[in-house]
Amino acid sequence: MAVFRLKDAAHENRLFLTRLVTAAAFVVLLTVALTSRLTYLQILHHERYETLARDNRVKIAPLPPTRGLIYDRNGQVLAENVSVYSLEIVPEQVKDLDATIARLQAILDITPGEVARFKRQMRRLKGFESIPLKLRLSDVEVARFAVKRPFFHGVDIRARLVRHYPYKELVSHVVGYVGSINERELKRLDPAEYRGTTHIGKVGVEQAYESVLHGHTGYAEIETNARGRELRVLQEVRPRPGADLHLTLDIELQQIAHAGLGEHNGAVVALNPKSGEILALVSKPGFDPNAFVYGISLKDYRALQHSPDRPLFDRTLRGSYPPGSTIKPFIGLAGLNYGVTDAHRKLYCPGYFQLPGVQHRYRDWKEWGHGSVSLDDAIIQSCDVYFYDLARNLGIDRIHAFLSQLGFGTRTGIDLAGEKNGLLPSRQWKQHALHQPWYPGETVITGIGQGFLQVTPLQLAKATAILANHGKLVTPHVAAYQQYPQEAPIASDPQASSEALDLDRRHWQTVIDAMIAVIHGARGTAHRISRGLDYLMAGKTGTAQVFTVKQDEKYHAKEVKEKLRDHALFIAFAPADSPRIAVSVIAENAGHGGSEAAPIARDLIDRYLSKENLHAQISP
Amino acid sequence: MSTALPHQPAQARDLWQRVHIDPFLLLGLLVLSGMGLVILYSATGGNLSLIYKQLVRLGLAFGVMVGLAQIHPRALYRWSPFLFGGGVILLLTVLILGDIGKGAQRWLDLGVIRFQPSEFIKIFTPMMVARFLADHPLPPRPRTIALSGVWIGVPVLLIAKQPDLGTALLVASAGFAILFFAGISWRLLGGLALGAAAALPVIWSLLHQYQRDRILMFLNPEQDPLGRGYHTIQAKIAIGSGGWTGKGWLQGTQAQLEFLPEPHTDFIFAVLAEDFGLLGCIGLFLLYLAIIGRGLHMALVAQDTFSRLMCASLAFTFFVYMFVNIGMVIGILPVVGVPLPLVSYGGTSMVTLMAGFGIMMSLHTHRKLVPS
Numbered sequence: 001m002a003v004f005r006l007k008d009a010a011h012e013n014r015l016f017l018t019r020l021v022t023a024a025a026f027v028v029l030l031t032v033a034l035t036s037r038l039t040y041l042q043i044l045h046h047e048r049y050e051t052l053a054r055d056n057r058v059k060i061a062p063l064p065p066t067r068g069l070i071y072d073r074n075g076q077v078l079a080e081n082v083s084v085y086s087l088e089i090v091p092e093q094v095k096d097l098d099a100t101i102a103r104l105q106a107i108l109d110i111t112p113g114e115v116a117r118f119k120r121q122m123r124r125l126k127g128f129e130s131i132p133l134k135l136r137l138s139d140v141e142v143a144r145f146a147v148k149r150p151f152f153h154g155v156d157i158r159a160r161l162v163r164h165y166p167y168k169e170l171v172s173h174v175v176g177y178v179g180s181i182n183e184r185e186l187k188r189l190d191p192a193e194y195r196g197t198t199h200i201g202k203v204g205v206e207q208a209y210e211s212v213l214h215g216h217t218g219y220a221e222i223e224t225n226a227r228g229r230e231l232r233v234l235q236e237v238r239p240r241p242g243a244d245l246h247l248t249l250d251i252e253l254q255q256i257a258h259a260g261l262g263e264h265n266g267a268v269v270a271l272n273p274k275s276g277e278i279l280a281l282v283s284k285p286g287f288d289p290n291a292f293v294y295g296i297s298l299k300d301y302r303a304l305q306h307s308p309d310r311p312l313f314d315r316t317l318r319g320s321y322p323p324g325s326t327i328k329p330f331i332g333l334a335g336l337n338y339g340v341t342d343a344h345r346k347l348y349c350p351g352y353f354q355l356p357g358v359q360h361r362y363r364d365w366k367e368w369g370h371g372s373v374s375l376d377d378a379i380i381q382s383c384d385v386y387f388y389d390l391a392r393n394l395g396i397d398r399i400h401a402f403l404s405q406l407g408f409g410t411r412t413g414i415d416l417a418g419e420k421n422g423l424l425p426s427r428q429w430k431q432h433a434l435h436q437p438w439y440p441g442e443t444v445i446t447g448i449g450q451g452f453l454q455v456t457p458l459q460l461a462k463a464t465a466i467l468a469n470h471g472k473l474v475t476p477h478v479a480a481y482q483q484y485p486q487e488a489p490i491a492s493d494p495q496a497s498s499e500a501l502d503l504d505r506r507h508w509q510t511v512i513d514a515m516i517a518v519i520h521g522a523r524g525t526a527h528r529i530s531r532g533l534d535y536l537m538a539g540k541t542g543t544a545q546v547f548t549v550k551q552d553e554k555y556h557a558k559e560v561k562e563k564l565r566d567h568a569l570f571i572a573f574a575p576a577d578s579p580r581i582a583v584s585v586i587a588e589n590a591g592h593g594g595s596e597a598a599p600i601a602r603d604l605i606d607r608y609l610s611k612e613n614l615h616a617q618i619s620p
Numbered sequence: 621m622s623t624a625l626p627h628q629p630a631q632a633r634d635l636w637q638r639v640h641i642d643p644f645l646l647l648g649l650l651v652l653s654g655m656g657l658v659i660l661y662s663a664t665g666g667n668l669s670l671i672y673k674q675l676v677r678l679g680l681a682f683g684v685m686v687g688l689a690q691i692h693p694r695a696l697y698r699w700s701p702f703l704f705g706g707g708v709i710l711l712l713t714v715l716i717l718g719d720i721g722k723g724a725q726r727w728l729d730l731g732v733i734r735f736q737p738s739e740f741i742k743i744f745t746p747m748m749v750a751r752f753l754a755d756h757p758l759p760p761r762p763r764t765i766a767l768s769g770v771w772i773g774v775p776v777l778l779i780a781k782q783p784d785l786g787t788a789l790l791v792a793s794a795g796f797a798i799l800f801f802a803g804i805s806w807r808l809l810g811g812l813a814l815g816a817a818a819a820l821p822v823i824w825s826l827l828h829q830y831q832r833d834r835i836l837m838f839l840n841p842e843q844d845p846l847g848r849g850y851h852t853i854q855a856k857i858a859i860g861s862g863g864w865t866g867k868g869w870l871q872g873t874q875a876q877l878e879f880l881p882e883p884h885t886d887f888i889f890a891v892l893a894e895d896f897g898l899l900g901c902i903g904l905f906l907l908y909l910a911i912i913g914r915g916l917h918m919a920l921v922a923q924d925t926f927s928r929l930m931c932a933s934l935a936f937t938f939f940v941y942m943f944v945n946i947g948m949v950i951g952i953l954p955v956v957g958v959p960l961p962l963v964s965y966g967g968t969s970m971v972t973l974m975a976g977f978g979i980m981m982s983l984h985t986h987r988k989l990v991p992s
Contacts, residue, residue: 015803019803034905046864
């Protein structure tokens, strides 16, 4: 028991005693230090602090920054701030908040949603800050409140800057909208940076570029009297407004695409294949983003959510469609690349295709067949049998390997959130997802863009751009540059990649020549749109089955309910020899790609190429 | 000072001795807790449900203290290496799979109960070092000191990594205090201080950005008046406006009007200063000094090295707690998360503190009474 036996007790005791006394002295000394600091604060500077605390309390009021504007490539405003009258309450100055709100509801129309939003913001902001209860008062409402104002202490009408989207549903998905900050966002953001700010970007560019658009909050130290009346500003730090964001979009092209889709739902994507700048990004139907700024009512929101047309759904980034025949140029490239076919190989098309030893007939859209076709014939006339055969000879592994190089099955990397991957099927995927082996028949229909294969309109446009570039890869993006007031603009382009697919130049040309003949050749499936064209366009039509036509059944568009009718697809780029624009169009349930989707692309490309200023890149 | 209480019949003294409770310390802690409840009531704006919760925690903490006081020092001495080893393993576990809450990995969640292993280590580390030093002749030789440095350094670094700056500081100071009381030479003490100063850049690199911000903000609180500096500025206004005698209980506008952030946790001292003024603060200081003084007295009359070092270092750590908390509230130290002992709302640190006092009582009341 070493504990209870001391070694050299006398020496140890002496040593311990001195240390103990030193420690006690140290404790007393530091306590005296605390006391002297308290004396300094509470006695010497007492009056100053008492003044601050009681008679003239100092409020530190945030000065929220103004949000940056959003422009299209030609300087059209897509998102602006407009001044509206808003009914605001300073919670600290109101004795009975619930009673006050109830009295206000008697003279103005205030929804439960607005009350809930007010309470949510009240929890986050300081009691002396003015919090909006109802945004956007009409002149009548302003007048109605003005009469009763003396009876409402702590309630007032203020002018507030509120986000406004002049083009409404035309750019609703890509520009997105701001809405009031919710609980989940509160956990993420820096509370000091959002003091005094009520709205935050929710979707689209507004969300993706939130930190750029928001700016930095300033503050003012304000002396107030005991009743909260502001007396004077002691000092202030001005806020730094958010940057204006200039997009690569062209609102005119958005309008053309939107109008071109007519009564159909669908998606249109146009981009510059050289730079990856998105020129048009249309998802139809859209919605009015302004409704979200003021707090959309639950009823209206439910209506948007449950509408069969799915207006809130961004088809360009998230819509997954079978690509149909638009996949054929890429399958053709794969065939040339792996030496499975060449430009001269001919195949006889009897109107159907059969796997050896299998009864099932894979039909061509042309019942009596195309006769003897080579690769370019097969692309020009969109012969299914040729591609059934080519896909079978390639095999799913090589199809998967080649198409993934073109960006199918993965996100394009656009500077917006919420992109979907689409689906590029493979043996591994099927085993993993469905626990089934891969069947040869599934390879066959992949060759004509049916079966498991799913692409987003954006992926399709990107692949078209890579084709137009002879293999040079691009990353699509919508932001061109950002500009803080009185500062030099900052380009927000992603680094243009110098990566390219390693493929024989002649293969690209073979496929592109066939695509030119789709438009300009007498037998091309989109020949109708070539009238009056003064430049070369390359394209490919597609028709994607939404449901399967049973064996020995015919497909009569008229008899089929519209929701089950085929999607019409079209991809194109122009001018074919030095492409400046690449397009993908999907018109839902519109029937045939050549007649329904191709004209939209033609209008878009015409308008774009006729603008003189577009030979230049967008620059400040 | 003598251990016999003046004017106290021997019977009463025997009774205290038998239940292993030190009446002076108990009285001091009870008065302090009572004062704490009074301040807390004001800080929460008269929220009784919080007061009940705090009462339950106090009851639990006092229970832990009384329980630990019954354990014989011999057991404490024997078990310290195992407890320390277990504590370090728990710390590692927390680092590896602690669930990330509040941006810091501190908690171990056992489903039923969540606890912070770093709390236990506050007691286990000094126990370990005290036992280690008691096993060797005093003053300790360099090799003994170096090993003690390892016993202290490992948990401190693990806690700093979590990162829990306040706790790391407390454990470090407890270890440092033990070495000091064990009588290591002043020169070595200076060397250790230099070593600690040299370790500062290392610790700085371990810190999370928000802790660096706090330290930088302490140097210039006005730079972020909307966010982090707001605490410090408002606390100063609350304290300074208290004056000599304060505005009276529940009358402090800073706390009542919610100008002061977190008035019932780390910044509760500002509420006392505003309500009761400089005199109230001095009253609290005297109470703290009485408790610390009693602890140092226990160390003085202890009859073996282990008891001595434990009592002295636990008493000293209690002081560090108080000094760091008040220092940060009145703006002479950076804001680290250290509560005001037995006053701040919150349970974990309170239980640890009372456990420490329980150990002190055990050591003190199990002495063989040798007339000095």
